[in-house]
Amino acid sequence: MQTGIFYALMAYILWGLLPLYIKALQGIAPLEILLHRMVWSLVFLAAILLVRRHWRWLGSVWSDRRLLLGFTASAALLCGNWFLYIWAVSAGRVVDASLGYFINPLLSVLLGVVFLHERLRAGQWVAIGLAAAGVAWLTFAAGQLPWIALALAATFGGYGLLRKTASLGALEGLSLETLLLFPFAVGALGWLIGNDQSGFVHASPAVQVLVAMAGPVTAVPLLFFAAAARRIPLSLLGLLQYTGPTLQLLLGVWLYHEPFPADKQAGYAIIWLALAVYAVEGFWIGRRRPAAAIAE
Numbered sequence: 001m002q003t004g005i006f007y008a009l010m011a012y013i014l015w016g017l018l019p020l021y022i023k024a025l026q027g028i029a030p031l032e033i034l035l036h037r038m039v040w041s042l043v044f045l046a047a048i049l050l051v052r053r054h055w056r057w058l059g060s061v062w063s064d065r066r067l068l069l070g071f072t073a074s075a076a077l078l079c080g081n082w083f084l085y086i087w088a089v090s091a092g093r094v095v096d097a098s099l100g101y102f103i104n105p106l107l108s109v110l111l112g113v114v115f116l117h118e119r120l121r122a123g124q125w126v127a128i129g130l131a132a133a134g135v136a137w138l139t140f141a142a143g144q145l146p147w148i149a150l151a152l153a154a155t156f157g158g159y160g161l162l163r164k165t166a167s168l169g170a171l172e173g174l175s176l177e178t179l180l181l182f183p184f185a186v187g188a189l190g191w192l193i194g195n196d197q198s199g200f201v202h203a204s205p206a207v208q209v210l211v212a213m214a215g216p217v218t219a220v221p222l223l224f225f226a227a228a229a230r231r232i233p234l235s236l237l238g239l240l241q242y243t244g245p246t247l248q249l250l251l252g253v254w255l256y257h258e259p260f261p262a263d264k265q266a267g268y269a270i271i272w273l274a275l276a277v278y279a280v281e282g283f284w285i286g287r288r289r290p291a292a293a294i295a296e
Helices: 002-016 018-024 031-052 065-090 093-116 121-142 149-164 172-194 207-214 214-229 233-239 243-255 261-296
Strands: none
Touching: 002 018, 002 214, 002 233, 002 243, 018 207, 018 243, 031 065, 031 093, 031 172, 031 207, 031 214, 065 093, 065 149, 065 172, 093 121, 093 149, 093 243, 093 261, 121 261, 172 214, 207 214
């Protein structure tokens, strides 16, 4: 249990500190950061597969058209999520991006109802209703939908839905997704370099090293998360997941001095209340089930 909690916290802390990494890539455009993230992630994952001698599964995936279509769709959603997040951080919208990952758990629950025909308990419906009210208030206060947060939540929620129904594990799935994206990323990077539009080529050696670290920066938190998911209950994993967006929000407000006025604070407070209802209700149900099993 303690090892699982450690792995989960490491994953969420690394995800929460990701804006520090993106902000350090000065002179590199968001699209180019995305392309490098695809390429270096595959290099890092290929090294892991090579060390573990775990590549035989690759031989069977190419004949499974349904699996390939599913992972092509999940790779596209992951690519969109990565790009939007990188752009938001680069554009000084860390606070708005953090909201997307506060909303994401509740949106994932709703996607489970719509696409997997899962049934929600009353407390979960209350949480979703409160989150919707928070989004409505933010829309009213700003005069427009919080589109960055909603797009991030939708792309990552859709990605999670596809991965939930996929047959490959975390390491294999991410490896296949980056392998599918790799040819496009290499081609686009070649075009940027050939047309002298690559920020990487003109960056300092320190920034170039940081760009090459995109592989472990992407893969290591996911591997920590996969290890944690096997060791601790999902209810506890769900409670810990708010570490990431909380760190992002704190970085946006305190380190990068992004505006966080009272009307936006009120909207966030409603969504935090929704998350509290969702987390406490899930934790309470999780505690009751073992007790009921013992009583039987």
